[in-house]
Amino acid sequence: MNPIIHELFQKSRLLSKELNQALKKHDLFAAQWTVIYCIFQHGEMTLTQIWKYLNVEAPTITRTVNRLEQMGWLETREGKDRREKNVRLTERAIVELAEISQTIIQFEDNALKNLTEEEEKLLMNLLKKI
Amino acid sequence: MNPIIHELFQKSRLLSKELNQALKKHDLFAAQWTVIYCIFQHGEMTLTQIWKYLNVEAPTITRTVNRLEQMGWLETREGKDRREKNVRLTERAIVELAEISQTIIQFEDNALKNLTEEEEKLLMNLLKKI
DNA sequence: CTATATTAGTTACCTAAGTAATCATTACCT
């Protein structure tokens, strides 16, 4: 049994646990933040664009977007193609984004504090090879 | 936003999806296999030993062990301390372990095929620093 | 133009993991 994959699973679990903890004060979970940030970067998107970009299955995004909409972070409207659902950030989301970004940066700095810039690049490249 | 953590989450999701696929023919999920392999390595263990070693919370192991017991992979008995629950592999689990190991090795080889031995060591060390 | 295929999204049901609260049992302290 190769320990690398086990280690990768462990770190992934650990980091998402810590990230959830850090995001608690904004009343958000890690996966929810991922969706919000994705839409922030791309502007208005359809559900399909979101799940294809984030590399998850469609039902995952249906659920998360519904939850975020009912929490007031997202608003949706029908697209030109009436099958599509367009999603964008609410005013409130845009306002709070700056603060949340600070939390995220702090979390990332802490999570990667034992890695040099060089090591970060190296790790990124190795992960991409998997 | 630092892309490393995002990448790590992505690969973790992708790998566990693929591992689940590979284990389907043994009627097992990745997390279930992790518990079986853990007990195989350590011999009879208590629930607490398992969840501390695997770095997950207790309820996760309660659930997985219950499921594996009812599927015939594990058997449990009360420990000397009557709070404890000792878990060990069944005969059937020991017999099938060899075959499953083959599946796992094949999966790992495939997952890491783009990495040299050198890169694997490097990746392992970088992950441990997180 | 109509029948069929494809696409976007949803629903139902599953595993995996977490937190918080609870129950039994054992340890410990006075």
Added chain:
DNA sequence: AGGTAATGATTACTTAGGTAACTAATATAG
């Protein structure tokens, strides 16, 4: 010895992800 604290395990409830099967709308082939 008796009351309190700590420990091992479980239960209830939540998020996050997956698959399979479905509906509604649009594209496409004949």
